[in-house]
Amino acid sequence: MINELETYPSDGAYDEMFTTNGEARGCCASYAKKLGNLQTGELGRRQTSAEHALRNMGITFNVYGHADGREKVWPFDVLPRIIDGNEWTQVEAGLKQRIRALNLFLDDIYNEQDILHDKVIPEDLLASAGTLRPQMRGFSPAKKVWCHISGVDLVRDADGTIYVLEDNLRCPSGVSYVLENREVMKRTFPQVFEGIAVRPVEEYSEQLLKTLLQCAPPGTIAPTAVVLTPGSYNSAYYEHTFLAQQMGIQLVQGSDLVVENGYVHMRTTQGLQRVDVIYRRIDDDFLDPKCFRKDSCLGVPGLIDVYRAGRVTLANAPGTGVADDKAIYAYVPEIIKYYLDEDAILQNVPTYVCSDPKHRQHVLANLDKLVVKPTNESGGYGILMGPQSTSEEQAKYVELINANPRNYIAQPMLNLSTVPTLVGDRLQPRHVDLRPFVLCGEDIYVMPGGLTRVALTEGSMIVNSSQGGGSKDTWVIDENSSQAPQEPPQSTATDSEGEQSQSQSQS
Amino acid sequence: MLSRVANSVYWLSRMVERAENVARFIDVNYNLTLGDGSPFVNQWEPLVYTTGDYDLFKKSYDTASRENVLKFLAFDRDNPNSIMSCVMSARENARTIRETITSPMWEHVNRFYLMLRNAVNDSSILYDPVSFCTEVRNASHTLVGTTYTTMSHGEAWHFLRLGRLLERADKISRIADVQYYLLLPKAEDIGTSLDVVRWSALLRSNSALEMYRRVYGAIEPNNVAKFLILDRHFPRSIRFCLIGAQHSLMEITGSRPGTFRLRSEQLIGRLSSEFDYMSIEEIIDQGMHEFIDDFQTRVNNVGNAIHEDFFTVPMRVE
Numbered sequence: 001m002i003n004e005l006e007t008y009p010s011d012g013a014y015d016e017m018f019t020t021n022g023e024a025r026g027c028c029a030s031y032a033k034k035l036g037n038l039q040t041g042e043l044g045r046r047q048t049s050a051e052h053a054l055r056n057m058g059i060t061f062n063v064y065g066h067a068d069g070r071e072k073v074w075p076f077d078v079l080p081r082i083i084d085g086n087e088w089t090q091v092e093a094g095l096k097q098r099i100r101a102l103n104l105f106l107d108d109i110y111n112e113q114d115i116l117h118d119k120v121i122p123e124d125l126l127a128s129a130g131t132l133r134p135q136m137r138g139f140s141p142a143k144k145v146w147c148h149i150s151g152v153d154l155v156r157d158a159d160g161t162i163y164v165l166e167d168n169l170r171c172p173s174g175v176s177y178v179l180e181n182r183e184v185m186k187r188t189f190p191q192v193f194e195g196i197a198v199r200p201v202e203e204y205s206e207q208l209l210k211t212l213l214q215c216a217p218p219g220t221i222a223p224t225a226v227v228l229t230p231g232s233y234n235s236a237y238y239e240h241t242f243l244a245q246q247m248g249i250q251l252v253q254g255s256d257l258v259v260e261n262g263y264v265h266m267r268t269t270q271g272l273q274r275v276d277v278i279y280r281r282i283d284d285d286f287l288d289p290k291c292f293r294k295d296s297c298l299g300v301p302g303l304i305d306v307y308r309a310g311r312v313t314l315a316n317a318p319g320t321g322v323a324d325d326k327a328i329y330a331y332v333p334e335i336i337k338y339y340l341d342e343d344a345i346l347q348n349v350p351t352y353v354c355s356d357p358k359h360r361q362h363v364l365a366n367l368d369k370l371v372v373k374p375t376n377e378s379g380g381y382g383i384l385m386g387p388q389s390t391s392e393e394q395a396k397y398v399e400l401i402n403a404n405p406r407n408y409i410a411q412p413m414l415n416l417s418t419v420p421t422l423v424g425d426r427l428q429p430r431h432v433d434l435r436p437f438v439l440c441g442e443d444i445y446v447m448p449g450g451l452t453r454v455a456l457t458e459g460s461m462i463v464n465s466s467q468g469g470g471s472k473d474t475w476v477i478d479e480n481s482s483q484a485p486q487e488p489p490q491s492t493a494t495d496s497e498g499e500q501s502q503s504q505s506q507s
Numbered sequence: 508m509l510s511r512v513a514n515s516v517y518w519l520s521r522m523v524e525r526a527e528n529v530a531r532f533i534d535v536n537y538n539l540t541l542g543d544g545s546p547f548v549n550q551w552e553p554l555v556y557t558t559g560d561y562d563l564f565k566k567s568y569d570t571a572s573r574e575n576v577l578k579f580l581a582f583d584r585d586n587p588n589s590i591m592s593c594v595m596s597a598r599e600n601a602r603t604i605r606e607t608i609t610s611p612m613w614e615h616v617n618r619f620y621l622m623l624r625n626a627v628n629d630s631s632i633l634y635d636p637v638s639f640c641t642e643v644r645n646a647s648h649t650l651v652g653t654t655y656t657t658m659s660h661g662e663a664w665h666f667l668r669l670g671r672l673l674e675r676a677d678k679i680s681r682i683a684d685v686q687y688y689l690l691l692p693k694a695e696d697i698g699t700s701l702d703v704v705r706w707s708a709l710l711r712s713n714s715a716l717e718m719y720r721r722v723y724g725a726i727e728p729n730n731v732a733k734f735l736i737l738d739r740h741f742p743r744s745i746r747f748c749l750i751g752a753q754h755s756l757m758e759i760t761g762s763r764p765g766t767f768r769l770r771s772e773q774l775i776g777r778l779s780s781e782f783d784y785m786s787i788e789e790i791i792d793q794g795m796h797e798f799i800d801d802f803q804t805r806v807n808n809v810g811n812a813i814h815e816d817f818f819t820v821p822m823r824v825e
Contacts, residue, residue, distance in 0.1 A: 057610075058602075058617035232603045244606035251606040256509050269513045269662065269759070269817045 008427050014160050014417040015429055016081055027084035027477045034192055035079075047078045047422050050188040059180050060238055075470035076181055078189060081419045081432060081452040085199070085478035088448065091154070091162060094346030095436060096444045097336060099150055102167065102323045103440060104339040106146035110136045110319060120338050121331050125355060128406045129328065130376040131170075131321030133284060135291055139308055141317045142215045143442065148315035149208070149279070150438045151175070151450075154346075156417035163349045163414070165433065167332070169316060169324040171281045173235075174451040175437045176242035177471055179204060181451075185473040199448035199476040204437070205246035208279075211441035212247075215313050216276045223276035226250045226266065228257070230282045230298045240281050254282075259302035264312045277313045284318045326375040326409045327353045350412060354405040363410040364401065367394040370410040372401070387413050416461050419472065421454055431455045433463050434474065449474035508662050512607050514818040515600040516663050517670035519608070520654075522597035523616070524671045526590045527647035528678035529580050532557050534640040535682075535712030539705060540573075551576040557685045558588050574633045581639070582627050590643055591627065594620050609657040612650065619646040665755035669813070672755070676748035677806050682712060683735050684799040706731050713743045732795065733787035745802070749779040752809075759817075771812035778805050 008018065017028045024032035051073070059074045083091075108115050109126060116123045126132065151172025153165040182201055186193060209225065216223035229240040231253050244251035256266050257275065265272035280287065286296040291304035306312045322328065330351040333344040352359040352370070363370060372384040384397045401408045418429035436450030452472040453463035463469040508516075536554050552571035555564045560579075563586055568575040583589045587596075594616075601608060601616040622642065626632055632639045651671070658664050686709045706726045710716040715734065718741050723730040738744040753775045757764070760772060767773040790798045 055621065056618055057614055227606075232599075237602075238605075241602075241605035245610075249606075250509060250512075251604075252509060253511065256511055267510050269508055269510055 008420060009429065012158065013415045013429065013431065014156055014158050016083075016156070016417050016419045016432070018420075025082075025084070027087075027479050028082045030196055031080070031082060031192065031475075031477075034196075041425070043078060043422050043427075044425055046189045050076055050078050050184050053184050053188055054180075057180070057184075059177075059184075061235060074177060074180070075456070075468075076184060077421050077454060077456075077470050077472050078185070079420055079422060079427070080185065080192075080473040080475045081434075081454075083434075083449060083474065083476045085476055087162075088199075088476045090345065091436070092446045092448075094164075094344070095152055095438050095446050097340065097342060097345050098152065098164070098167070098332065099147060099438050099440050099444055101332070101336040101339045102150075102169065103144065103146050105335045106317070106320055106323050107140055107144045108339075109322065110139060115335070115338055118338070120334050121328070122355075125327055125353075125406070126322070128355075129322045129325045131284070131319070131325055133319035133322070135304065136317070136319040142217055142310070142313050145215050145440050146317040146320045147323070148211055148215060148317075148440055150316075150440070151435045152438060154434045154436065154450075155349075155414055158415040158417075160417075161347060164329075164332075164346050165349060165414075166326065166329060167324040168435070169320045170283065171236070171316070172435070172437065173239050173281075174435055174453075175204060175447070176239040178437070178447065178449070178451045178474065179242075179246075181471055181473040196475070197478045199478070201447055201449060204439075204447050205243065207439050207445045207447075208243065209247040209249070211439040211445070212277045212279055212313075212315055214441035215315065217310050217313055220276045224249075224274060225277035225279065226252045226275050228252055228254070228278050228280040228282060230254075230286070234281075236281060243279070254286075254298045254300050257300040257303070259300060259306055262306060262309065262311060264300065264303060264306050275312065277315065279315045284321060287314070287318060326351075326373055327355065327406065330409065349414065352410045354401050354408040354410065359410075360401065360405050363408075364398055366410075367397060369413065371413050372397055372408055372410045374407050375409055376407065385413070386410075414461075416455075419452070419454065421456070421470075421472075423456070423458075428458065430458075431461045431463070432472070448476040508607070508666075510818050512604050513663070513666050514814075515604045516607060516666045517813070517818075519597050519600040519604070519616070520667040520671040521674040522593040522600065523619070523647050523650055524674040525588060525678070526593035526597070527644050528675070528682075529558060529588065529590050529593070530640040530643035530647075531678075531712045532682065533577065533580055533636050534644075535686075535708050537636055537640075538708045538711065553685050554580065557681050559681070560586060560588055577633045577636055581632065581636070582623075591623050594623050607663055609653075611653045611657050615646070615650045615653050619650065622646065662759055665758045666817075669752050669755040669759070672748040672752040673806060673810060675743065676745045676752070677803060679713065679735055679743060679745050679748070680799045680802050680806075682709070683732060684796060687732065687795045710734075715741060715743055729787055729791060732790070736790065737782065737785060737787060746779075746782045749775065749782055753779045756813075769812070769816040771809060771816045774805070774809045774812050778809065 008022070016025075017032065018024055054076055055073050061072055061074055105115065115121055116126065147169040149172065151168040151174065153168065154162050155165045156162050178201055212225045213223055216225070225247070226249055227240055227244040227247075229237060229251055231237065234240070241251055250266060252266055252275075258265055258267060258272065260272060264275045264278070266275055282298050285293045286298040288299045288301060288303040289296045290301050292299075303312070303314075304318070307314055307318070330348065330353050333348055336342060336344045352363045354360045354363055363372065366386075367384070368386050368389070370386045372386065374382040384393060386394070397408075416431040416433060419432050420427040421430040423430070432452050432454045434450050434452050437447045439445040439447075452474040454470045454472055455461055455463045456468055456470045532554055536551065540550065551573050554576055555561045555571060558580065564571070564576075564579050567583070567585065568579060579586055580589055582591045584592055584595070586592060598616050598620045601613055605613050626639060626642075654664070654667060658667075686705075703726050706728060707716055710719050710726075710731060713735060719726075719731065719734050722734060722738070734741065734744065736745045739746055739750070741747055756772055756775055760769060762768055762772055767776055
């Protein structure tokens with residue numbers, strides 16, 4: 001057993017790899033054995049080698065507000081997070097169910113609004129959602145798909161239950177890092193893969209392209225898809241280039257597109273060329289200055305007219321954000337029940353919606369125990385972590401909530417699960433979350449695993465890469481095939497530094 | 508391909524080629540200053556003329572010492588034509604079009620940049636720039652090779668080649684200009700052994716010495732000029748660059764040989780065919796400096812026409 005593993009402590013959270021008495025969980029058994037056979041220092045060497053590869057490959061994310069070096073090398077931890085294949089099958093079913101229901105919900109609220117008439121969701125809650133787009137009323141996108149690409153954040157609490165923390169239905173990012181993490185892992189630490197049946201993530205780009213083309217405007221022969229980016233200063237730019245490259249389609253900016261004769265075209269060296277599907281990575285507000293924000297120069301004037309005429313597909317559809325509003329989130333189990341007549345497979349975190357007077361009262365009385373979140377923000381902004389807050393901060397949130405109850409929800413503080421992570425030359429438990437990516441076209445595809453983000457600071461639950469979070473390769477392992485006995489890996493140190501040939505990624 | 512992307516691709520290769528040529532300038536000059544008693548010791552000022560940035564240099568540096576000139580040419584980020592600035596600009600272009608270039612290409616541009624970032628802190632380069640210049644040249648060559656072998660030879664590739672060859676043609680002309688000025692100051696110097704050393708250095712800075720010898724044997728100023736300007740087969744001769752650039756342009760537009768539709772095609776076609784039917788005697792009679800001055804203006808015009816024809820197309824459906 002390598003030294004790094006001997007002193008692995010447990011801090012009361014659910015550890016994804018070890019049980020409380022220090023045994024490796026079933027799905028992690030083969031891997032733990034391989035780990036135990038490594039020489040002391042080997043993990044550190046692999047970690048260095050992985051960082052070197054990421055740097056040379058230029059796998060970076062942008063940090064705003066730094067004139068020089070705004071690109072940071074993607075933080076990656078060389079120990080994977082392992083998920084049991086059987087458990088994953090359940091998660092996958094839950095995600096598919098969720099996205100199916102949310103698509104039906106979106107199509108309903110922008111059209112018939114049955115769910116409001118049946119009073120499953122309070123009408124004013126929907127009407128007051130900042131992400132509702134009245135411009136989309138009476139419109140259904142091709143194949144009635146609204147959220148083509150979703151990233152659903154999952155966490156595991158101390159009791160071992162996996163909860164949906166939030167749905168990201170607008171421009172969820174991070175998938176390129178999943179693919180790059182896998183690539184880097186295979187290059188720098190191939191021994192650990194041998195004999196372990198890890199479900200592949202590599203087909204994601206193929207599936208994404210398929211999904212986009214399936215949802216092209218009806219009747220389009222040989223549709224052209226593009227990725228629309230706000231440009232190289234966007235924090236997710238790496239991902240935009242990566243996805244365009246992997247799919248073999250053009251990466252365009254708003255200024256590359258123009259509406260002519262009722263269609264969207266891109267400006268090429270040979271003149272204008274028609275575009276049928278736009279995987280847009282810019283927010284609704286910036287898509288079309290004629291329809292949304294007038295001051296936006298990122299978008300394409302007239303785009304929404306073409307869209308509403310059914311001559312171009314936007315993925316995701318404008319207006320999907322209303323379904324990932326954090327107050328609407330509280331109703332997703334009811335939404336699933338209403339449209340599918342099924343119970344939700346994946347649980348929601350218990351959520352108090354402050355616009356509900358009873359809930360609000362409870363929240364205001366228990367601010368020191370709850371996590372309060374603004375409903376329309378993403379990326380961890382404006383959150384009050386009750387148990388860690390001062391009484392001044394709590395007083396400020398009392399005011400904020402009373403002034404605008406619609407804008408807040410509250411949830412109990414979860415104790416996120418941990419995964420062994422290399423810190424210095426020791427393995428330490430560090431808290432993680434998980435963002436699987438779901439593609440919805442004619443069928444629903446769920447990437448096996450997803451992006452595991454890890455809070456690198458001891459005890460911290462903040463996993464955002466902009467705030468010092470890291471990432472891990474995420475393995476969904478089918479247990480049976482991973483039981484095959486393997487020889488201990490040769491602990492050679494042939495650095496693969498000289499042979500990197502891959503590119504790209506963001507946050 | 509997208510006009511914006513074509514523009515970035517074109518400048519990506521131009522900037523890498525520019526960086527390579529600055530390294531070549533430094534290298535040949537350093538070579539010339541080696542050896543005691545040479546009148547060229549500490550002749551670093553002409554180097555700043557070569558790149559055309561003398562005024563900018565004077566703003567930040569009082570003397571044209573070796574350290575100052577090397578700093579200015581290699582690392583100064585206020586100098587848009589320093590090796591560092593060129594490679595940063597190339598990398599920024601590459602970063603915005605990562606989906607168009609291949610992963611190995613991106614990785615080489617990125618490594619090139621990382622190498623320079625390390626080199627900035629290595630003050631020994633200011634005293635011994637040779638291995639640094641070699642590294643820069645190799646990095647540029649690696650990118651050319653990686654591009655050649657990993658990217659489809661389609662439109663983007665031809666824009667890359669076009670940018671690179673136009674840049675190279677311009678830089679060869681600058682080298683020839685300054686070195687000619689430097690090497691022919693006094694009639695009595697001609698034919699001395701020192702002369703051969705200097706002309707050899709000029710050829711070496713273009714990696715041209717061996718190829719020159721195969722064609723002409725002995726080093727003779729007019730033949731050196733002829734080789735660098737008019738040779739049809741040597742990749743660092745102006746004529747070679749023009750032939751290649753014209754070829755890539757025609758591949759992009761699809762025009763038939765001897766015809767043109769765009770102004771850029773017309774300008775480069777005319778320039779290239781003049782070189783096809785030119786003799787070195789005519790050039791020397793006209794005056795090397797005058798000839799090169801005129802050439803540089805015309806290359807600039809080609810560059811401007813390319814911008815108008817491809818990168819700022821009026822946007823109408825055709």
